Amino acid sequence: MTLLDIADMLADVLDFEDVYAGNIDANKDKCIGVYPPKIAYPQAICVGGKTCTKTNEKRISILIHWTDNPTVAEIRAQEVLERLTDIRAYTAGGYSVCFIKCLSLQSVGRDERGINEYVIDAIIYYERKE
Numbered sequence: 001m002t003l004l005d006i007a008d009m010l011a012d013v014l015d016f017e018d019v020y021a022g023n024i025d026a027n028k029d030k031c032i033g034v035y036p037p038k039i040a041y042p043q044a045i046c047v048g049g050k051t052c053t054k055t056n057e058k059r060i061s062i063l064i065h066w067t068d069n070p071t072v073a074e075i076r077a078q079e080v081l082e083r084l085t086d087i088r089a090y091t092a093g094g095y096s097v098c099f100i101k102c103l104s105l106q107s108v109g110r111d112e113r114g115i116n117e118y119v120i121d122a123i124i125y126y127e128r129k130e
Helices: 003-014 070-086
Strands: 019-021 030-035 055-066 088-092 095-110 116-127
Touching (some): 003 030, 003 055, 003 070, 003 088, 055 070
Parallel strands (some): 019 030
Antiparallel strands (some): 030 055, 055 116, 088 095, 095 116
16 A cells, blocks of 8 residues: 555545645645655554465554645644544455554644645554465
8 A cells, every 4th residue: 555545535525625745735735745754664464474364564654745724734634643543444455454543633834825724643554466
């Protein structure tokens, strides 16, 4: 599962076009970016190896880059968080997403243009392809 698969899934689930993988268009007042986590995590493999491992996990960070109004930005970040936690049995990029576990939602301040930004750290659990 790639960041682009995840960005496409979020664009569909959130009904929002401006979702990017690996970057954002900082000239826009409203957009969302999907990034790899800043810390590398080991791959989770069950005892018995890959053949016994039915699901994989993908850790991501989601940047919500949303208006110069802090209240509107916070509300949108909460909405994104709620939609993420509702995802069950969704197909993205040929993978079946079991669910998404959101670890944190935090404000990261404003960018140089004064646009508010929030980050959601999450783990996507999906069925592995054979």
